Amino acid sequence: MQSSETYTSDEMMSIAAARQLSNNQVCFIGIGLPSKAANLARRLHAPDLIMIYESGTLGAKPTRLPLSIGDGELGETADTIVSVPEIFNYLLQPGRIDIGFLGAAQIDKFANLNSTVIGDYRKPSTRLPGAGGAPEIAGASKRVIVMLRQSTRSFVEKLPFITSVGFGSGPHDRQKYGLTGSGPVMVITDLGLLEPDPNTKELVLTHLHPNIEVEKVIESTGWTLKVADELRTTELPTKAELEAIRSLVSAGI
Amino acid sequence: MAEVVSLQEGIHDLLKDGDTVALEGFTHLIPMAAGHEIIRQRKRDLTLIRLTPDLISDQLIGMGCVSKLVFSWGGNPGVGSLHRFRDAVEHSWPQPLEIDEHSHAGLTNRYVAGASGLPFAVMRGYRGTGLDEYSTTVAPITCPFTGEELRAVAAVNPDLSVIHAQRADRKGNVQLWGITGIQKEALLAGRKSLVTVEEIVEELDSRHGDVILPSWLVTAVAMVPGGSRPSYAAGYYQRDNDFYIAWDSISRDRETFLAWINENVL
Numbered sequence: 001m002q003s004s005e006t007y008t009s010d011e012m013m014s015i016a017a018a019r020q021l022s023n024n025q026v027c028f029i030g031i032g033l034p035s036k037a038a039n040l041a042r043r044l045h046a047p048d049l050i051m052i053y054e055s056g057t058l059g060a061k062p063t064r065l066p067l068s069i070g071d072g073e074l075g076e077t078a079d080t081i082v083s084v085p086e087i088f089n090y091l092l093q094p095g096r097i098d099i100g101f102l103g104a105a106q107i108d109k110f111a112n113l114n115s116t117v118i119g120d121y122r123k124p125s126t127r128l129p130g131a132g133g134a135p136e137i138a139g140a141s142k143r144v145i146v147m148l149r150q151s152t153r154s155f156v157e158k159l160p161f162i163t164s165v166g167f168g169s170g171p172h173d174r175q176k177y178g179l180t181g182s183g184p185v186m187v188i189t190d191l192g193l194l195e196p197d198p199n200t201k202e203l204v205l206t207h208l209h210p211n212i213e214v215e216k217v218i219e220s221t222g223w224t225l226k227v228a229d230e231l232r233t234t235e236l237p238t239k240a241e242l243e244a245i246r247s248l249v250s251a252g253i
Numbered sequence: 254m255a256e257v258v259s260l261q262e263g264i265h266d267l268l269k270d271g272d273t274v275a276l277e278g279f280t281h282l283i284p285m286a287a288g289h290e291i292i293r294q295r296k297r298d299l300t301l302i303r304l305t306p307d308l309i310s311d312q313l314i315g316m317g318c319v320s321k322l323v324f325s326w327g328g329n330p331g332v333g334s335l336h337r338f339r340d341a342v343e344h345s346w347p348q349p350l351e352i353d354e355h356s357h358a359g360l361t362n363r364y365v366a367g368a369s370g371l372p373f374a375v376m377r378g379y380r381g382t383g384l385d386e387y388s389t390t391v392a393p394i395t396c397p398f399t400g401e402e403l404r405a406v407a408a409v410n411p412d413l414s415v416i417h418a419q420r421a422d423r424k425g426n427v428q429l430w431g432i433t434g435i436q437k438e439a440l441l442a443g444r445k446s447l448v449t450v451e452e453i454v455e456e457l458d459s460r461h462g463d464v465i466l467p468s469w470l471v472t473a474v475a476m477v478p479g480g481s482r483p484s485y486a487a488g489y490y491q492r493d494n495d496f497y498i499a500w501d502s503i504s505r506d507r508e509t510f511l512a513w514i515n516e517n518v519l
Contacts, residue, residue, distance in 0.1 A: 031331055054357060055279050055432045067494045068330030070280025072485055075431045081462060084279055084304070084435040085365050088358035093377055116354075121387055127342040129328030129335075131356040132305075136378050165381040177380035178402060 007237050009190035010149075012209045014040055015241045016234050017101075017147050017188045023048040027099045028092065028137050031069045033147040034101040036248070037188075039065055043244045052097065054133040056082045065248055088133070092140050095180050100141030102134055102164065106154050109202050109223050110173075111146060111166025111184040113138065114159040121161055131163050138164035139179040150189035156222040167201035191217045193234065202226060209234045255425025255448075255471035263447045263475045264290045268413050273300040275364075275411040275443060276309060279434025280330060280492070283484035284417040285309050286477045287449050289518045292316045302409055304360055304435055305330070308483070308500050311337040312518070314350060315510050321351040323409065325360040332497055336504040346507065353390055359406050363390070364435055366408035367442030373405040380404065414443025417481045418466075419488055420457060421450045425468035428457045431487030433464045440466060449477040451489050 007015075017037035021027060023046045029038050035053075039062065042049050051060050055070035059079030066074055075081050082091070091097065104113035105128050115134060119125035138144050144166070148154055166184045167173055174183050183201075187194040193207035204226045205217055210233055218225050258266070264287065268274055274291075276284050288309035291299070301319045303310055306327040313319050315337030327338050341350035355363070362374035375394060379385040380402070390407040416436040418429035427448045429436065440446045448466070453476045457465070480486075483493035503513045 068280045070432050072487060072491055081432055083433055084361050085438060088361055127339045130326050130354055131384060132326035133357045135356045135382050136358040139378060161383040163382060168381050
């Protein structure tokens, strides 16, 4: 059932991302937008989504949105808690994670991500938090989904710093760098969905969210954006989806 | 065998200016009180190692205790920037801050190497990233069996490793549980160690999933109830998420930050 209710672009983004997740997938979750979307999916169609946070909490089932990747409720509701060496060396590196779910400050056309600096690395104009778990999540998860809001500040022609590799400079770089996962399969923004071209690995706009014009997405991209021949429209948020995200947010942290 | 000391004695006796100090705790059990004691004793020129710098690093950096930071994620979790860290990197205030930056997996493996008594650890990572380009503690290495190109990350062996745990007994055996992060490896990588605990009990009762650090692995234990606040100690108190949010405005401005430290730490 589609909803005639109004909704925000952030709600649309979270709902579109939640729809990409399904039951029994093992999902390594970054904090912020990905965590919100994954927790939303668990309240809707994917109650058995297996959420992994880099604090070592495996199968966390929080009732509220965690503020950090190590909130108490993540540990209390987890199937088990492992140490940080275990989560990176035993679980992520050998390819046991189905989906790596990441945010970033910036992205380029090959879905490489920057969360380190804006400007020169040695004299940055803006120092961002840095890598955290992202480089290896991007490298070793079987598939990667990225979420970030789309603007010419975040979708840039050239990243000042590559924190996490998407496809490097084209279709052969993941193999060249020895990255074992298949890389990003989708980028979800507040305007639409982008997917890598199967041959060139360059991101292509494949879906527009409802009531978003393609020109708006092109203007919000810092490179000449490729648009799919058959551009589709994301389904409107349902009443159930909107209720779920609002109850999740209003439950507080 | 671990000696039971006061926090003041522990920091005074085990840490000197110019040392490398690890303060670990992955969101949970962050040794905040020990960090405050380092500020009060005005230690200088420290190399601070911490996966997730968090508020205590922001405070140590803002008070000029740290000349080099070894880290893998420097933000206020779920909130945003660490403003004192940013001010140091972007504007050298209160002094320049050298950084040695890694991914979590990379710095984790550096601790593992340090704990193992090896000069480096091997992992699959870094290739194609800017971290590979800028870090002097990451280097290519070829697998002697398969020929795969991997990365070596240099061991860290802090002069002092500081962690916070729920309990110790009078003999100095330490017990922690919940999210235990990198604490065991950090402690074992350290040349000396100081563990602050919520309480000292007659006898440790075993708990599901706990980590026991026998007294003979620990240099000193200090009882500091609440020593992790505003982080948390499972079974004792919860994470003060409101304070993490409030820290954003406290730390944004230099004067507000200094006033807060004066009032709450010094």
